[in-house]
Amino acid sequence: MANNFSEYVGLDAEADHVHEFAVDLIPGLLQTEGYASALAQAWVPRADDSVTRDRANLRTERQKGLLGDDPVSVTAVINEAALRQLVGGAEVMQEKHGHLVEMSTLPNVEIQVLPFAAGATPAMGSPFIILSFAEPEDPDIAFSEHLTGCVYVEDPAAVESYSLNFGALQDTALSPAASTEFIESIAGELRAR
Numbered sequence: 001m002a003n004n005f006s007e008y009v010g011l012d013a014e015a016d017h018v019h020e021f022a023v024d025l026i027p028g029l030l031q032t033e034g035y036a037s038a039l040a041q042a043w044v045p046r047a048d049d050s051v052t053r054d055r056a057n058l059r060t061e062r063q064k065g066l067l068g069d070d071p072v073s074v075t076a077v078i079n080e081a082a083l084r085q086l087v088g089g090a091e092v093m094q095e096k097h098g099h100l101v102e103m104s105t106l107p108n109v110e111i112q113v114l115p116f117a118a119g120a121t122p123a124m125g126s127p128f129i130i131l132s133f134a135e136p137e138d139p140d141i142a143f144s145e146h147l148t149g150c151v152y153v154e155d156p157a158a159v160e161s162y163s164l165n166f167g168a169l170q171d172t173a174l175s176p177a178a179s180t181e182f183i184e185s186i187a188g189e190l191r192a193r
Helices: 005-014 033-042 049-066 080-084 090-103 156-172 176-192
Strands: 017-022 073-079 109-114 128-132 141-146 149-153
Touching (some): 073 080, 128 156, 141 156, 149 156
Parallel strands (some): 017 073
Antiparallel strands (some): 017 128, 141 149
């Protein structure tokens, strides 16, 4: 977890809309406990159990923002690699896929899959998040996490580049309905193994 990730959590909690391009991980707001736990166990150096538990509790609190009277909106473009990467074993994978399908039924959650067949795509290999806020005086912020930290982008011209790339990714990705079918087909492939 990034050493300045707590700042992101504060911004995330205030955001009205989260746009996320995920390359090899399921977006945090859409992760299951089993998936997140398997990810935490893979990190080097491995975090102790209390840190892993704290991260799980934080994620659970953040995910509560998807439900309720004034839920945050999430638009996620998820690369096929994140869906196929075997994290935590077959049971965790089945749970992950089922959870994504369930989340996609929420009116404030839109999930699109960027299939391998799309070939070269905008922002390839560069996962990022754009946080948008309800108040017009609060400009959008782009965020990108790397191994030892994270980067916040607040310059309006740079954030616009992220927004243009996100729009292009949405245009390239499968529609939300086709994405749900795609996720279900991957889950079916796993069950058949």
